[in-house]
Amino acid sequence: MRGKWLWIIPVVGVALLALSLFIAACAPATPQIVEVTKEVVVEKEVVKTVVVEKEVPVLVTPTPEVKKPVKIELWVDPRFDPQTAKGHPELKTALDYEKMVANDYIKNNPHVSVEIQVLDWADLPKKVPVAIAGGVPPDILRDYLGRTSAYAYEGVTVNLEEVVPKEELADFLPGLLELYTINGHLHGLPIFYWVQNMVVNAAPFEKAGLLDMLPLDDHDWTFDEFYAAAKAIKEANVGVEYPLVMQVASEQGDYAVHAFIWGAGSNTWRDDCQGLDLDNPQALAAMEFLNKLYKEGLINPDVTTAGWQDVNNLFYAGKGVFMGGGISTVNVSIPQAQKEGKVTAPMDARLTLYPHLGDKPSGLPVGPTGLVMFQKQGRSDYELQEITKFLIHLSSEKWQRDYCISSGQFPTRYSVGAPLAGDPNYELTLEWIKKYGVVSMGLNCPHYYEVRTAMPAFFQAMFLGKMTPQEAINGMMKASKDIFGK
Template sequence: MTAIRKPFVLGFVLSMLIMLIAACSSGNNGNSEGNASSGEKPAESNQASETPAEPVEITWWNFPNYQPLDGEVGKYEKEIIAAFNQQYPDIKVNLEMITFDGGPEKLNIAISTNSAPDLIYDAPGRIIDWAKKDLLAPLDDMVTDEVRSDISEALWKQSMVGGKTYMYPINTAPFMMAVNKTVFEKMGKLDLLPLDRPDRTWTFEEYKTALQAVKDNAPDVIPSGFFAKSQAGDQGTRGYITNLGVSRFLNEDYSAVAINTDQAAAALDWIVQAQKDGLIVNGSASLAASDVNDLFLQGKLAFTINYSAVLKAQNKTLKKAEFEEVLLPFPTLDGSEPKLEPYLGGMAIFNNKDEAKIAAAKKLIDFIANDPEWGKKNLIQTGGLSARNSITGLYEDEDYKYSELARKFITDPPTIADGYAEIRTYWFPELQRALLGAATGKEALDAFAEKANEAISKAKAAQ
């Protein structure tokens, strides 16, 4: 009997030990139901730790769309990435800052060598052209119905091709002029500017009077700027000439050039003569948009013709003289409402045939545009207005309030036209011909129209 009892007792003891060890293990791992007596909440399941996400690495190329922090270009973007990684630690973002001068060519080389970045923050002029060449990934699956209805049709037109969305619109502002208000205050001629009018509209003749006042009373200041080198800032020269001549750049269905009118040609002839008369900067045929804005930031130029609320913010730390600049719409021949092209900034994804990278890039876009904390912060850092109609009143500055009002002057931009990337290459060479005396305004605009219309037809035929 003793022999029988010993194995039984031993087995019983072993069973109890196993149960005790199991109970201890369960306690150490935590109770999935929580501990009611202690008031502890059940531990949340961390799916990421159970099945770790596969790390993804994406490359973001960015023009200086954000105001630099502490004078360092790209520093703010690094803060965005750090905040993004708090939510998405498995997505590594490689940032490369590019300039407005050399960036476009660098992008062209990258595309031609199959080394395009995954993500770009840019404008429709290039993005829509890339979309038409089937280089981008569509973004429709990340555009909610709320966002779709909150952005104007004019901005969506600049973001879509063939019914698909290829640019996620973020910030906007109408392109217009800026004036050195301080110059007019010192001259005692502030009344020559239309600042007492709610919409600030004014006539060509009023503008000429203001230029002459600068020439007569502030000899160290160039009255106004113009430029015709490279492609950057072409919207400034387009807006200037079309409004002075009360014309359109392209017709309403984008099928042909419309700027080669007698009135627009007369405006271009006036620009050529105004340069000779000292009302417009000399040597403008060899100046780029950045050269002219740099003269403005040095306090050497009274008017600059390629400006916006976005540029005003970006230039805040670049000023080389103390003065107050004020936004103004382009003057029109008859004082009618101006037609202003919209600046639109947004993000696009190159289709590099990697679905994981495309998905990761969409997450970064969504974070930049819509994160409850960073979305508004990022928008303000661009110095722009929101592309969304419901987001207003971001700034106390009077110029920003005016810029919001001036959105009513926004017209359809030519950037969505078929063949636009080629069209713009013909614009500045013809302006240069007029400025150098090799063609009249009408001859230059007619020559531009002939080449541009051919580009439009060729692009349409290729579809």
């Protein structure tokens, strides 16, 4: 603190002053010394310590939020087995792949743990319904729409439009979301889809000088042209024994059979989803054509008992030259089989369309796979929220792109773009879809899977000569009606 203090200079006294005045009056005018009293202001700094209260901000590191642990149970199909998929040679099993995807999420969400089961194709339609009936389904299931639609009709799946943000759903192809909407609710998130075509091994045709019998330019051919090519290659003595290889021992082979029904101009399911739609001349013509091929030895004789691997082996050995398949067949499965030494005949696998009876090829069958979340008693809102976040991760742009590249699939999100752009088989399939459209397979119809699994017995009966093609159709129509009648 700074202040001013006054200091007064001392005086000699009144007497001295009077004497001085007297002398001054009597003395001559000479210089005199006069003592004067004067006030002078002097400044002086004074330092004073003062205590002052003041608020000072202090930075405090917040304590991280500790989230409650969440355990998620995930069941998946074996599609991404490194033995049949590509892109991750460091992985050994399908479970390794699924762990890789899950760990990509867990690294940023350490409070989450994921228990994964990879189910074989044969186990998926058995184990899941049993778990649902027992009240212990997984939290999330990845499977084909043809099976998950049944769970939606049972009312055991979570309505995803209520938990998945709208901005996420806006990135999905609307047509696929519509397929997954059953009874007004979105029961699953589609994550990829495949397209069924015919695969032909052109190598034997080239060896026999019959390459011009294949429609490798416009991929458009009739039943008669297909029959002529099959008969010619069998008679060419180049090792082809059964040109068309397929199986009807289970429902897993039905696309290769249904493709001829679609090619003849018939639907398989009614437009209103209330059962099969095979009671027509076109479907009968397709069944008669297939029966003719079988009787003439143009279809493998074990068609009623063979499994998918048996069909593949016949094709890899060059005994068959036509089979059902798609991009994953020519881009992934066959190259992998060649690498493992399973392909023992010259191979030039090409995609083409199935033959037809009308004036143009039929639309293409499209089969999506998706993620569904099951309802569970006792699940908290917090757990539901955390499971939903993981579900979105599994269907994310990043992993959809990986799914498509690894297994030759098509993405369901706009943001993924075309991960296989530039691949000739991919471009060709997109061109066909644009030109001919798609056919309804009935995947989101009620009782689809029950009806589907009832059909192989009638195909078997026809090939074994126990039923005529018309009787087989009648049997399938009755089975469908009985299932819906329940």
